[in-house]
Amino acid sequence: MYRYDEFDHAFVNERVAEFRDQVARRLSGELTEEQFRPLRLRNGLYLQLHAYMLRIAIPYGQLSPRQLRQLAMIGRRWDRGYGHFTTRQNLQFNWIKLVDVPDVLAALAEVEMHCIQTSGNCVRNVTSDPYAAAANDELEDPRVWCEILRQWSTLHPEFNWLPRKFKIAVSGAAEDRAATAFHDIGLRLVRGPNGENGFRVLVGGGMGRTPYVGQVIREFLPKEHLLSYVDSILRVYNLHGRRDNIYKARIKILVNAMGIDKFREEVEADWNATNKAAIDLPEDELRRIASYFAPPELPEQAPRDEALAARRESDPRFANWYRNNVLPHRVPGYASVVVSLKEPGRTPGDASSDAMDFVADLAERFGHNEVRVNYTQNLVLPHAALADVPAIYDALAGAGLATGNNELLGDMICCPGLDYCNLANARSIPIAKEIAKKFEDPERQTEIGKIRVNMSGCINACGHHHSGNIGILGVDKKGTELYQITLGGSPKDDASVGKIIGPGFRAENVPEAIDTIVDTYVENRREGENFLDTWRRVGPAPFKEALYGAR
Amino acid sequence: MPSVVTANRLNDGIVVYLAPKGAWTESIADAARAETDDELKVLESAAEIAVQDRIVVGVYPMPIEIKEDGTVDPISVRERIRASHRTTLTEDWYDVPL
Structure with a gap:
């Protein structure tokens, strides 16, 4: 997974120090609530019904065990021992104290996490397929492009005060598991006319009070031009999007008011006038970022595990869980395992700090140190050996996390x-x-x-x-x-x-x-x-x- | 209809109610009650001072009902939830009826 470099560490730590100062100024009276509110929102801090809520970005839903343990620690030390995984692959803590937030942000920075741009009219956390680099129908790993978009959009000087919030999702597989059609920009990696990969670009999808399915603005975009093309979409939106009415400010309203053809015309005109080389990522930088996402080295395994097959025959509960929560992997002998956060009686998407620690342990023992968050509010161990699946199930069952309802009705x-x-x-x-x-x-x-x-x-x-x-x-x-x-x-x-x-x-x-x-x-x-x-x-x-x- | 004044505490965000003598309480049962518009204005003035003193944010008045047994009913579902200070983690937590 991506690791912060020196610049990233310095930047995030500076933001922590800046917000520590802003909180102190609020508490001392130098800032009024009106002045402080936009500053706290820029750091993911809302004042909700019961208390402050802190929204933590989980870029494209990927977590290391170390990060998940740190989230568990934050929940235990500064919240009420649990958090809520959201439909944007983020985590929200519901009972954070304002006075503790600077320390929480510092604890997040220790594990290369932050809350920047989890609120406000800017590009939010880029979401993706939770089975990236594991699914057997994948054309290309979408996380590389998510990370490129994340770096490009973080504190982007032109696009930090858009008419309204902006959500991007990227999918690299045959099946869309990231709901790309319901995003401001949906990106689907597809095979191009000459066999090379690129993006089908959707624009103007969204939910809210005026739901729209995204429309195709470009059937095929050479992938090396992703940033310049997204840049042009955002520029046209930033120029023409409405700022007079919050309910009509999202790009979906603009696209549907202009019509997709006119909107496309404007974007293409802007793009053609763009010095693409100044925006698109140089090849060596693309390779550098891609290198962080090299798939784990998975030792060779037998494609079929006899003990697993026998367990499926003899244990109906296991068989049910296996049928729904164990998904095929592109490497024979491996699977992706869904850890359901939908046990009947529990709040969908909630995980206790103990459960987070537990899943982190499982990821280390059996999951090649990776955990993913699905937008359907479950966790995923993307790379597990089939031979380990019974042991994973037994461990999950002992922790109340083995509900076999992935994609069934109970998986609300x-x-x-x-x-x-x-x-x-x-x-x-x-x-x-x-x-x-x-x-x-x-x-x-x-x-x-x-x-x-x-x-x-x-x-x-x-x-x-x-x-x-x-x-x-x-x-x-x-x-x-x-x-x-x-x-x-x-x-x-x-x-x-x-x-x-x-x-x-x-x-x-x-x-x-x-x-x-x-x-x-x-x-x-x-x-x-x-x-x-x-x-x-x-x-x-x-x-x-x-x-x-x-x- | 009697009213109380509610807000969120600045330093931790917790739901509070203005109590007698300018104090703030997490328990709606201990809130200062206004029976008339004039009494409510007095409570709101006290709350405004607490905003300026950075004790609370988001102040607003809310109607309540006093039940026969003397307990306070916050009337709306939203205010019942706020008054309950409850979390959703445990299986058997919910006491605000559907």
């Missing part, structure tokens, strides 16, 4: 909602827990098959409800929490925005409504169909009938 994405968030209108965590209880039976989840259920506690859509096969949105209706249900969303290659199925439900009726929707899907599906296939074939009528027929 869920924002913090009104339990923590100042923007939320309704709770999401208790609803997710109630739904998880309703579908607790692993056999039922297996019968249903892969399905994405996403929930947000407000229209800002941090829980990606628009892209859920089943999406749940909490709203406040005259003081009562009400939940709108959308169907037919998808975050993948067939990206789509879910459609509202009908009137909302009171909190206590949501689990039953989800049950009805799932039953309707199962009754109507043809062999081999997933939820989206069935939904797209039969349309909303049977779902409406089942949900509201008696009304």
